Structures are given as C-alpha cells and as structure tokens.
Amino acid sequence: MIEVERLTKSYGPLTAIRDVSFSVAPGEIVGFLGPNGAGKSTTMRILACFMPASSGTVRIAGYDVFRESLKVRKRIGYLPENVPLYVDLRVAPYLDFVAEVKGVGRAERRRRVAEAMERCLITDVQHRLIGRLSKGYRQRVGLAQAIIGDPEVLILDEPTLGLDPKQITEIRSLIKSLAGRHTVILSTHILPEVSMVCSGVVIINQGSIVAQGPIDTLVDQFFPTARLEVEIAGPPAAVHDGMRAIPGVVAVEGLGVTDGVGRFVVESARGRDVRGEIFALAAQQRWSLLELKRVGTTLEEVFIRIVAGEQAADEARP
Amino acid sequence: MRVWPIFKKEMRLYFTSPIAYVVVAIFALIAGYFFYSIFAFFTLASMQSMMNPAMARELNVTDSVVRPLFSNISVILLLLIPLVTMRLFAEERRSGTIELLLTYPVRDGAVLAGKYLAALVLYALMLALTLLYPGIVVAFARLEWGPVATGYLGLLLMGGTFIAVGLFASALTENQIVASITTFGILLMLWIIGWSADYAGGAWGKVLQHLSILEHNDNFAKGVLDTKDVVYYLNFIALALFLTLRALEARRWKG
Numbered sequence A: 001m002i003e004v005e006r007l008t009k010s011y012g013p014l015t016a017i018r019d020v021s022f023s024v025a026p027g028e029i030v031g032f033l034g035p036n037g038a039g040k041s042t043t044m045r046i047l048a049c050f051m052p053a054s055s056g057t058v059r060i061a062g063y064d065v066f067r068e069s070l071k072v073r074k075r076i077g078y079l080p081e082n083v084p085l086y087v088d089l090r091v092a093p094y095l096d097f098v099a100e101v102k103g104v105g106r107a108e109r110r111r112r113v114a115e116a117m118e119r120c121l122i123t124d125v126q127h128r129l130i131g132r133l134s135k136g137y138r139q140r141v142g143l144a145q146a147i148i149g150d151p152e153v154l155i156l157d158e159p160t161l162g163l164d165p166k167q168i169t170e171i172r173s174l175i176k177s178l179a180g181r182h183t184v185i186l187s188t189h190i191l192p193e194v195s196m197v198c199s200g201v202v203i204i205n206q207g208s209i210v211a212q213g214p215i216d217t218l219v220d221q222f223f224p225t226a227r228l229e230v231e232i233a234g235p236p237a238a239v240h241d242g243m244r245a246i247p248g249v250v251a252v253e254g255l256g257v258t259d260g261v262g263r264f265v266v267e268s269a270r271g272r273d274v275r276g277e278i279f280a281l282a283a284q285q286r287w288s289l290l291e292l293k294r295v296g297t298t299l300e301e302v303f304i305r306i307v308a309g310e311q312a313a314d315e316a317r318p
Numbered sequence B: 001m002r003v004w005p006i007f008k009k010e011m012r013l014y015f016t017s018p019i020a021y022v023v024v025a026i027f028a029l030i031a032g033y034f035f036y037s038i039f040a041f042f043t044l045a046s047m048q049s050m051m052n053p054a055m056a057r058e059l060n061v062t063d064s065v066v067r068p069l070f071s072n073i074s075v076i077l078l079l080l081i082p083l084v085t086m087r088l089f090a091e092e093r094r095s096g097t098i099e100l101l102l103t104y105p106v107r108d109g110a111v112l113a114g115k116y117l118a119a120l121v122l123y124a125l126m127l128a129l130t131l132l133y134p135g136i137v138v139a140f141a142r143l144e145w146g147p148v149a150t151g152y153l154g155l156l157l158m159g160g161t162f163i164a165v166g167l168f169a170s171a172l173t174e175n176q177i178v179a180s181i182t183t184f185g186i187l188l189m190l191w192i193i194g195w196s197a198d199y200a201g202g203a204w205g206k207v208l209q210h211l212s213i214l215e216h217n218d219n220f221a222k223g224v225l226d227t228k229d230v231v232y233y234l235n236f237i238a239l240a241l242f243l244t245l246r247a248l249e250a251r252r253w254k255g
C-alpha cells in the first residue's frame, strides 16, 4: 500500500533523511520509530504530499506522490505533528469543511461527519470552538478530520504527543480500532507505543533506516540470545566462571555485589533453557540461589542497542 | 476545482474574528465622514450659487461629490485592504494549518481562488455599504448614474488589485503584521510612482504613470470606461496571483 524507495530530503545543506526505503502492506499498522530529529516528520510530510523529496520515490495505493499528487491526496488522511486546526471554528462546521474539501457530496456529508465524530468520540463537543477544547479532544478532532472520507491510508505524525497518560491510552485504543479499515503509518519517539499499537516497525535514526520488520522478528534479530537474571550469594569470580562454563551459555555479565550477593545476567542461545543447570551448580557448590528469572527482551532494548550502536560507530569514524 | 468550500471556510473565519467587523465598521465610518464633509461643502456652494448663476454652471454633482468621494475612498482602501488580506496565508502558516490545507485533494490554485474570492466578497460588502451615499445625494440633487456605476467598477477593480497584492505578501511570511506592512508598502510605492511621473516627463514619465495604481482609477470616477484601465487592473491581478502561486510552491520545497 505504501512503497518508499531511496527517499532523500535535504533542507539546504542539511540532509534530513537519506536513502530511506520501506514498505507497508495493506491493513497493517506500522510504527515509524526514531528519536527526536531523526527525520520522522520529514518523511511523513513527503508521504502526505506536503513537500517533495530531493530524490527517491513514494507510491501510495499505486500512485506516485509527486507526479500523481491529487490522486494520492484523495486516498490519504493526514494528521501533522502538533495537530494544526482552525481554533476559531466549531468542531462540526470544521469537519463539514474537511469533508467538502475531500469531495464528499452534500447528501452524504452530514452522515459522514456524524460517523467520524462518533468513531472519535467527539460528538458531545461538536458545537464547541476548537480553540477551547482540551489537547486530548483536539487530538481526536485531528484524527476525525484524517479519517473523514474513509481514506485507504492514514499518516499520523506523533498522534500522542503532548497528551496526559489517560488521553494517551484513549488515543491509542482509538488508533487500534482504525486497523483493518485503513492502512496506518504512525510516527512516534515513544517505544512502548509501537509494541502496544503496531504490528510492524520501521526504525529511523539520524535520517537513515536502521531496522524494519515485524516486532518479534526484530527482537530475535537483534537479540539472538535468551537472558536470565541471577542472584547468588557466593564468591563472585567463582560464580561467574561456573555459570560461564555451563554448555549453551554465551555470556555472563556481573551487575555488582551487595552484601556478598552477586547479581548477574546470563545469556544463552535462544531455545536453550539453562535454569536447571544454574540451580544444580548452586546446590552443588552450596551457594544460595536467591533469584533466577527470565528477562524478556523488549523493543526498547532493541532500539537502544541499534541507536547506541550507530552512535558508537559514528564516534569511531574519523 | 473545489473553490467553494475554501471560500465558505474563509468567509466563516472572517466573521468569527473581530477583524472583519472592525475593518468594515471603520471603513463605513471614515467614508461616511468624507461624504458628509464633501456633501456639506457642496450644499453650501450650491446655495451660494443660487445667488450667482455664473457659478452654478461650474457645479455638478458628479464632479464635486462623487469624484472626490471615490478618490478619498481609494486612500482609505490603501490602509484597510492590507488588514483584510494579511491573515489569509500568513496565519495558516503560523498555525501550521497550511500543512493540512495543502494536503487535501484540492489544487493550490483552488485554495488561492477561494481565498481571493472571500476577500473580494468582503470588500464588495464594504463597498455596498457606501451605496447609501449616492442614495442620499439622489434625494437632494440630480445624479448621473453613469459615472457612479463606472466609479464603483473602478473601485472594485482597484480593490481587487490591492487584495491580490495583499495575498501575495501574505504568502511570503508567517507574520500577519509583516504581511500587512509589506502590502501597504507595495501599494504605496505603486501609488507614489504616479507623482514622480510628473517630474520625470517624457517616455519614462508615461511608463511610471501607466504603472501608477491610482492613476487608472480616476478615469472611472469621471465616468470614462477605458479598456486600457480595465486591462491594467486585470493584468495586475493576474500577475500578483501568479506570483502568489509561485510563492506557495517555493514554500513547499523549503518545507
């Protein structure tokens, strides 16, 4: 549904994104994840036909965003970062304007506007001035204007930015409810958001794509090992070496010793459970095993590993 | 072309903010004052002329009321039109709403046309208020409607030109004040060019005179409908709108 190929955009001397390529399948919700200044908004603006790329192509629903811009614009709903709305208009007339601009006929408009307001839970504020609404409600009005006219693709730039935790939860479940009916690409710099809302992720850092794919695959790719957190009261060096000697253990990392209790992270090949062996080892050596638990690998760690790796590589460069 | 929804939105925005009301009210007030003083002077002059028939031949309503009134109105427009147009693009850019507007399935040209027409209709409403004054004159004196009609056509064309210049300035900046001062500056320049035309003389003077935006308006108020003047304004409007489109496009590239 969305195919981005070798997209590059420069603002004068500054290259905001470089050779960005990814694709989004129909019906998917993909998270476009990256730290601030990574080039997320730049990419989203090109996708939404707001500005042209310096080079590269984007096709949405088969149409080129640059050469067939109007055809693309008919098929997308866009929510820019910071949700720019006409603060002097009331909610319902504003949405009516959006529907009309998007080409919804007069006969259908009232119904479409009502439906969008219902889906975004803003029916109760339809007569209020947009400028008087809370940030959470404004965000929903922004979403409503994006989904009006039932576009195939939704492009949402940081849809939860600046909301309080309750509002964030509401907006997320709202976005999740959009899945299936629309193909969604949403950008965010908040990691948990991606795992909560999206099926796939594209990670961008300093203008380049560093990883992409379904979330589970990414975790496996960047963390090919399973991890255990272990607390053992015993001589740290001996404990370390003992665990390292267990077949299947790839690495043992000491996290420090407090009151004679050593904390370790043990990494083993995925699919190889070494908990039994660690327990046996401790029993045999008469060390007290105080804790032994599996640590799940989150997208967050993947992200940190990728971004930190990039930065280390950058610093190593002359 | 989806001009209509843009037009409606702009009209709605004009009348939800106080600017339109204030501009219209001040325009009506100042135009009314001008009319009052011009008309009062005319009545005084006509009363005196009753005693002096030689003077009466000189006096006619068109030359002594309608022409000065229209020329005064054009000066008010110079000051007020920048306030009508400053918001149109600058505010959309400041608040970021332009990013949504330009990604809806409408051409930039339709957005521009909608905004232009909205400002033009607001301006036409302002002019319509002044129809009251010729109406008052008719109650007291015989009025030739020809010059009044061409006079209004002239004001409409001139205001239309001012609005096009204002739109252009508004597309250049995200600051409404800067947009309005720029508009005023451009219009003032185009106005005072006519003065220097008198000193310059010769071919150059002709060129300057032709460029002067007020020069062309005077004919209309005299009741002379010259295609040269109409074409001048229409060309001017087309040029300014074309440049505005270019400015919008350049903005897109810069992001």
Ligand SMILES: Nc1ncnc2c1ncn2[C@@H]1O[C@H](COP(=O)(O)OP(=O)(O)O)[C@@H](O)[C@H]1O
Residues within 6 Å of the ligand: A011, A014, A015, A016, A034, A035, A036, A037, A038, A039, A040, A041, A042, A043, B254, B255
């Ligand atoms: N209009 C612009 N002009 C110049 N530089 C810009 C502009 N917009 C963004 N940038 C720069 O491009 C880079 C990427 O910005 P952006 O796409 O907004 O990142 P993100 O949305 O991921 O935070 C940043 O370094 C930013 O300063």
Ligand SMILES: [Mg+2]
Residues within 6 Å of the ligand: A037, A040, A041, A042, A081, A158
């Ligand atoms: Mg951003």
